Amino acid sequence: GDSVTQMEGPVTLSEEAFLTINCTYTATGYPSLFWYVQYPGEGLQLLLKATKADDKGSNKGFEATYRKETTSFHLEKGSVQVSDSAVYFCALSQVGSGGSNYKLTFGKGTLLTVNP
């Protein structure tokens, strides 16, 4: 079945450092890929998405590129802020591949802490 593997962390960075959170996936067909963020005590917020190979999703300084050849969707940000401290989840959805897999498959999540 489908699966998502991401670095589990925790990741601790200083403010203005460069961030990379690795995410790779296993899936049949052509999944859509997502990054979600969860702040303490809250639900998940969609951070960015990409629906086909070579698409780049971006939002709030975060970027991720859909790499079909390496089955990866790594999250990057050039300069993190204290307010970016949260748990980040990589996920995929098979909608659009002709199947009936109307769900998100998540990685385990990566806790990011940014210190001032």
Added chain:
Amino acid sequence: KAGVTQTPRYLIKTRGQQVTLSCSPISGHRSVSWYQQTPGQGLQFLFEYFSETQRNKGNFPGRFSGRQFSNSRSEMNVSTLELGDSALYLCASSPDRGSYGYTFGSGTRLTVV
């Protein structure tokens, strides 16, 4: 535009009881999904409804059930609660196809004692 609303936010139940959680999707969204989040298992898919029909179901026992009403609001029910059912239950809505992304509610924190 109102987001996804889940009620109640917190719930404490006793083993053996049953519980019903409610989710109101974003206006116009016809797909509603439910997920269970625990520290050990992470985020696991429970089921997804579209136009009052269950389209997909995860690997959970039959004690977990759900339904969707004609106004797209959804409820999930857990019967004969077990301690292991303690979790954050998240509801997500989408216009239809998942490629739009899913919008999540803040969740219901269920504690079974």
